Amino acid sequence: xxxxxxxxxxxxxxxxxxxxxxxxxxxxxxxxxxxxxxxxxxxxxxxxxxxxxxxxxxxxxxxxxxxxxxxxxxxxxxxxxxxxxxxxxxxxxxxxxxxxxxxxxxxxxxxxxxxxxxxxxxxxxxxxxxxxxxxxxxxxxxxxxxxxxxxxxxxxxxxxxxxxxxxxxxxxxxxxxxxxxxxxxxxxxxxxxxxxxxxxxxxxxxxxxxxxxxxxxxxxxxxxxxxxxxxxxxxxxxxxxxxxxxxxxxxxxxxxxxxxxxxxxxxxxxxxxxxxxxxxxxxxxxxxxxxxxxxxxxxxxxxxxxxxxxxxxxxxxxxxxxxxxxxxxxxxxxxxxxxxxxxxxxxxxxxxxxxxxxxxxxxxxxxxxxxxxxxxxxxxxxxxxxxxxxxxxxxxxxxxxxxxxxxxxxxxxxxxxxxxxxxxxxxxxxxxxxxxxxxxxxxxxxxxxxxxxxxxxxxxxxxxxxxxxxxxxxxxxxxxxxxxxxxxxxxxxxxxxxxxxxxxxxxxxxxxxxxxxxxxxxxxxxxxxxxxxxxxxxxxxxxxxxxxxxxxxxxxxxxxxxxxxxxxxxxxxxxxxxxxxxxxxxxxxxxxxxxxxxxxxxxxxxxxxxxxxxxxxxxxxxxxxxxxxxxxxxxxxxxxxxxxxxxxxxxxxxxxxxxxxxxxxxxxxxxxxxxxxxxxxxxxxxxxxxxxxxxxxxxxxxxxxxxxxxxxxxxxx
Amino acid sequence: xxxxxxxxxxxxxxxxxxxxxxxxxxxxxxxxxxxxxxxxxxxxxxxxxxxxxxxxxxxxxxxxxxxxxxxxxxxxxxxxxxxxxxxxxxxxxxxxxxxxxxxxxxxxxxxxxxxxxxxxx
Numbered sequence: 001x002x003x004x005x006x007x008x009x010x011x012x013x014x015x016x017x018x019x020x021x022x023x024x025x026x027x028x029x030x031x032x033x034x035x036x037x038x039x040x041x042x043x044x045x046x047x048x049x050x051x052x053x054x055x056x057x058x059x060x061x062x063x064x065x066x067x068x069x070x071x072x073x074x075x076x077x078x079x080x081x082x083x084x085x086x087x088x089x090x091x092x093x094x095x096x097x098x099x100x101x102x103x104x105x106x107x108x109x110x111x112x113x114x115x116x117x118x119x120x121x122x123x124x125x126x127x128x129x130x131x132x133x134x135x136x137x138x139x140x141x142x143x144x145x146x147x148x149x150x151x152x153x154x155x156x157x158x159x160x161x162x163x164x165x166x167x168x169x170x171x172x173x174x175x176x177x178x179x180x181x182x183x184x185x186x187x188x189x190x191x192x193x194x195x196x197x198x199x200x201x202x203x204x205x206x207x208x209x210x211x212x213x214x215x216x217x218x219x220x221x222x223x224x225x226x227x228x229x230x231x232x233x234x235x236x237x238x239x240x241x242x243x244x245x246x247x248x249x250x251x252x253x254x255x256x257x258x259x260x261x262x263x264x265x266x267x268x269x270x271x272x273x274x275x276x277x278x279x280x281x282x283x284x285x286x287x288x289x290x291x292x293x294x295x296x297x298x299x300x301x302x303x304x305x306x307x308x309x310x311x312x313x314x315x316x317x318x319x320x321x322x323x324x325x326x327x328x329x330x331x332x333x334x335x336x337x338x339x340x341x342x343x344x345x346x347x348x349x350x351x352x353x354x355x356x357x358x359x360x361x362x363x364x365x366x367x368x369x370x371x372x373x374x375x376x377x378x379x380x381x382x383x384x385x386x387x388x389x390x391x392x393x394x395x396x397x398x399x400x401x402x403x404x405x406x407x408x409x410x411x412x413x414x415x416x417x418x419x420x421x422x423x424x425x426x427x428x429x430x431x432x433x434x435x436x437x438x439x440x441x442x443x444x445x446x447x448x449x450x451x452x453x454x455x456x457x458x459x460x461x462x463x464x465x466x467x468x469x470x471x472x473x474x475x476x477x478x479x480x481x482x483x484x485x486x487x488x489x490x491x492x493x494x495x496x497x498x499x500x501x502x503x504x505x506x507x508x509x510x511x512x513x514x515x516x517x518x519x520x521x522x523x524x525x526x527x528x529x530x531x532x533x534x535x536x537x538x539x540x541x542x543x544x545x546x547x548x549x550x551x552x553x554x555x556x557x558x559x560x561x562x563x564x565x566x567x568x569x570x571x572x573x574x575x576x577x578x579x580x581x582x583x584x585x586x587x588x589x590x591x592x593x594x595x596x597x598x599x600x601x602x603x604x605x606x607x608x609x610x611x612x613x614x615x616x617x618x619x620x621x622x623x624x625x626x627x628x629x630x631x632x633x634x635x636x637x638x639x640x641x642x643x644x645x646x647x648x649x650x651x652x653x654x655x656x657x658x659x660x661x662x663x664x665x666x667x668x669x670x671x672x673x674x675x676x677x678x679x680x681x682x683x684x685x686x687x688x689x690x691x692x693x694x695x696x697x698x699x700x701x702x703x704x705x706x707x708x709x710x711x712x713x714x715x716x717x
Numbered sequence: 718x719x720x721x722x723x724x725x726x727x728x729x730x731x732x733x734x735x736x737x738x739x740x741x742x743x744x745x746x747x748x749x750x751x752x753x754x755x756x757x758x759x760x761x762x763x764x765x766x767x768x769x770x771x772x773x774x775x776x777x778x779x780x781x782x783x784x785x786x787x788x789x790x791x792x793x794x795x796x797x798x799x800x801x802x803x804x805x806x807x808x809x810x811x812x813x814x815x816x817x818x819x820x821x822x823x824x825x826x827x828x829x830x831x832x833x834x835x836x837x838x
Contacts, residue, residue: 008737012730041774048772049728052801055823056731063823208809274797274832276818277811333729 009105011333012053016062016102019046021402024095028405032085040077043091047073050098062101065116068123069094075127090122092406164203167226176201336432339392346382346389347579347674353382354695390579393433397475397484398426400439404446404473411450418457418468419450428475430482434573437553438484441546445486445569446471448543453490453567463564465489481555481597482575487568493519493561501527516657519559523547551706554580554595554689556655572597580692582673584700585651585664588638591700593673593692594662598705600652602667607646617712620650620661627652628712631663635687635708641665655709662708675702687711720837721745721762725755725769725781726799731822735768738826739833752776756784759791766837767796768820771807779814786815795836799824 023046026039051066069091075081097119100111164183168176180203183189187207193200360368360375401423412419430438454460454469461467474485495518502509502521509521521527523543550557555573574580574597582593583602609621610629619626629650633640642648642665650661673692678685678701689704722744726732729750736746747762749755751773759767767785771778778798785791795817800807808819820832 008730008734011733015729045727045772045774048801049731052770052822053728053730055801056734056825058823274818274820274824274828275808276836277808277816 009057010335012057013102013106014333016050016053016098019050020095020099020102022046024092024406025402027088027091027095028409030083030088032083032088035076035083037077040073040083044070044073044077059101059105061111061113061116062098062105065094065098065101065120068120069098072123072127081127084126087126090119090126093119094123162205162207163228163230164201164205165228165230166201168199168201334392336393339389343389343393346386350382350386350672350674351693351695351697353378355697358695386579390431391429393431394429394575395432395435396427396429397435397482398423399435400442401426401473401475403439404443407443407446408450408471411447415451416456417450417454419454420468420470421446422470422472424472424474425476428477428482430475430573430575434482434553437549438571438573441549441571442473442484442486444543444546446473449486449488449490449567449569453488453492455491459491477575478572481572483570483572485568485570487566489566492563492565492567493522493559494563498522515561516559519561520657522559523557556706558657580673580675580702581670582692582702583651583670584668584694585632585649585662586641586666586668587632587636587664588640590636590638591668591694591698592632592664593671593700593702594651594653595689595702595705596670598653598655598709600654600659602649602651604648605646605650605661607644610645618645620645622650622652622661625659627659627661629661629663630708630712632703633663635711653705653709655706658709658713660709660712662703673700673702719743719745720765721747722833722837723747723749723755723759723762723764723767723769725749725752725767725773725778727751727770727773731770731799734826735829738829741826742830744833752778752781752784755781759785759788764791764794766794766833767791768799768833769796771798771800771811779810782811782814782816797832797836 023043026043026046030036030039030043047066047069051063051070054060054062054066072081072087073091076083076087097111097116100109101116103109104111180189180191183203183205187205190204192202192204357375357379360371363371365372404423405421408419408421449471454471455463455465457467460469469488469490471486471488474487476483495515498518498521499509499511499513502524505524505527507521507524507527509518523546527543547557550571550573553573555571558570558572559567560570561567574595580593581596583596583599585592585594603622605620605622611619611621611626613619618629618631620629621627629645631640631645632638633643640648645663648663648665649667650663651667653660653662671694673694675690676692678688678691681691685701687704687708688701689707690702691699692702694700722739724732724735724739724746725748726735727750732748732750736748739746747758747764749758752769753776755767755769756776758764769778769781778800782796782798785794785796796815798807798811798816798819799822800811800819801822811819817836818832820829
């Protein structure tokens with residue numbers, strides 16, 4: 001039967017990535033001075049599992065690397081070697097190589113064989129160096145090199161010689177044959193039975209099994225009364241030779257069921273593919289009721305028969321046995337496409353349900369009571385379904401957070417700073433799509449905190465702070481959003497420096513700017529206040545990219561900072577990219593959706609609140625503040641039902657520290673809308689971030705609030 | 718009668734490959750992620766053969782073997798150990814714990830079926 005292994009590649013890739021991440025986390029946690037055995041075991045197991053999978057799937061490069069890892073790790077966990085920090089570094093590097101190899105097999109880039117080789121060398125050297133340093137007497141333990149295992153090693157199992165005598169007069173020749181074969185299976189057997197022995201058999205056996213084992217093998221068939229087993233002591237040198245002979249003999253007797261080595265799928269040291277332990281319990285228990293010796297015969301036949309394996313059930317009958325699925329693993333892996341397809345379908349369902357509700361609302365609720373109660377039930381069920389489907393895509397943020405201990409460790413070492421990374425709320429869940437996209441911006445922020453925020457130890461001590469700085473990553477839910485904070489107890493932002501730099505770069509600044517406005521300057525393209533450009537940061541590329549990324553996810557970013565105390569950057573993101581809470585507004589015959597999290601309030605102004613600024617824009621006075629008015633009909637060139645602002649509605653928006661008033665005809669209601677990409681269905685439109693289908697089947701555009709607010713700011717300047 | 722095999726491995730890819738292969742050959746397969754899980758499942762199911770990895774979290778294959786052999790219904794069931802280490806040490810340990818035989822990883826589906834075919838009856 002041939003199996004297409006490729007279908008399991010994806011599972012293997014995912015699994016290996018997870019294992020690598022676990023391994024890295026354990027490595028980073030590892031205290032070199034008193035390593036936790038559990039951690040060492042976990043790291044070993046990760047390497048071991050990857051090796052197993054890589055071997056099975058034929059990824060020889062990964063097998064080799066994991067093998068090297070495993071070898072050294074095995075010695076560490078057995079306590080033969082002491083963990084040294086170079087080892088942790090080497091392990092981390094090896095992890096990176098495996099990651100690259102994995103990506104290579106996935107068709108994403110290529111691993112550099114030279115790097116792999118150098119890491120391999122390093123690992124080898126580490127295990128060899130240490131081998132000299134710590135020579136352990138235990139022979140079992142030095143048996144670490146699997147290369148050597150291709151030749152069976154005799155020294156870990158003591159070999160014994162037995163003289164066996166028994167009477168076979170009441171046994172038929174087939175039984176005797178079975179018996180001899182069984183004994184042969186135990187080790188090397190010599191038949192010393194003289195001719196004309198009158199049924200008395202004499203055998204010499206060399207085996208690693210105990211006398212008890214030998215006895216068990218025989219006692220089933222031979223009358224115990226006639227059985228005599230004698231252990232023969234002999235000197236070590238002879239034992240050694242005999243042992244080797246024994247093993248060779250054993251492999252000869254096993255040869256029948258060794259599959260040709262070239263069938264091995266990978267370049268591991270050649271090893272027999274499998275074998276059975278003679279005399280071990282194997283037969284199904286129902287045999288027990290029949291002849292006593294059939295158990296032995298069965299086993300003997302099993303291990304010696306050359307015939308093809310007898311697979312009683314046929315392939316077609318296999319289809320009938322799906323029933324056990326409930327008892328199998330409690331989680332399954334599903335491709336993200338399938339989940340997305342489901343989410344899409346549920347999205348369609350939500351729209352259909354909204355349409356039905358709208359249609360049903362035209363019918364008298366008294367006359368059509370059942371219809372209405374059915375509709376409200378449908379609505380409830382649809383909402384529950386939608387929520388549970390969305391939750392499939394939810395993943396804990398620890399998937400992202402887990403990569404930072406490494407980032408911080410490497411960078412802190414490079415910058416010669418002492419930094420501790422704390423993570424809070426790792427179990428906070430957010431959409432998988434967001435997880436993937438948030439990682440890069442977050443990395444940037446963490447690096448920035450480390451490079452610009454945290455001071456070197458001397459400076460910190462001088463400022464009365466602990467020498468070790470702290471960076472805290474925190475995630476939590478707030479309303480319908482997830483908030484991710486990166487905070488440090490470093491130097492904080494320097495307002496003067498930022499202002500000076502901004503002036504130098506010709507950015508529009510004035511001395512009356514609020515802190516918040518000043519901090520936002522660091523998101524301007526090309527802005528950097530770093531005294532020195534390092535390879536870590538300071539080139540000013542980044543913060544503007546960070547902001548753009550966050551915005552493209554429908555999120556916003558805020559900075560709080562106190563000079564000398566620290567900085568906190570918080571990112572607020574919608575929980576999911578697929579559904580949005582919005583306020584629907586109308587302008588003329590068009591409906592628009594305004595994302596709810598940008599709205600602070602809606603109001604109907606009086607005519608006197610509206611002021612025109614130098615013939616151009618209009619502003620409205622709201623609670624003593626003058627806000628620019630964005631007339632949506634002007635922006636999209638529509639024919640509105642209301643042209644005078646005080647007759648319509650103003651929706652006050654807040655984005656990126658700026659406020660603006662959106663002038664619309666009327667408010668319609670609050671909806672959860674399913675976001676459809678305008679770009680993939682049509683093209684990008686200024687001021688619009690997406691579209692959705694409303695209950696009546698019409699398309700409503702979702703406003704890009706941030707872009708609208710920014711546009712209004714530029715108009716004002 | 719359809720035979721049921723308990724496949725124990727902490728690696729999902731190996732486990733699923735094993736399950737897929739065995740199911741394709743008409744066996745019923747129960748999967749367990751470690752020794753403890755396997756023991757629980759072995760207790761609640763009628764199993765005709767156990768195929769177990771050695772190195773697993775929570776409970777390793779050797780411990781599982783030992784405990785299974787103490788159960789009356791698993792005294793004489795074939796239990797194969799699946800191991801990356803082909804060394805004799807592990808084989809000796811496996812044997813001592815009561816394994817029927819061993820199978821070295823990596824293996825291909827054909828060999829897996831071949832080995833299982835030899836011991837399951």
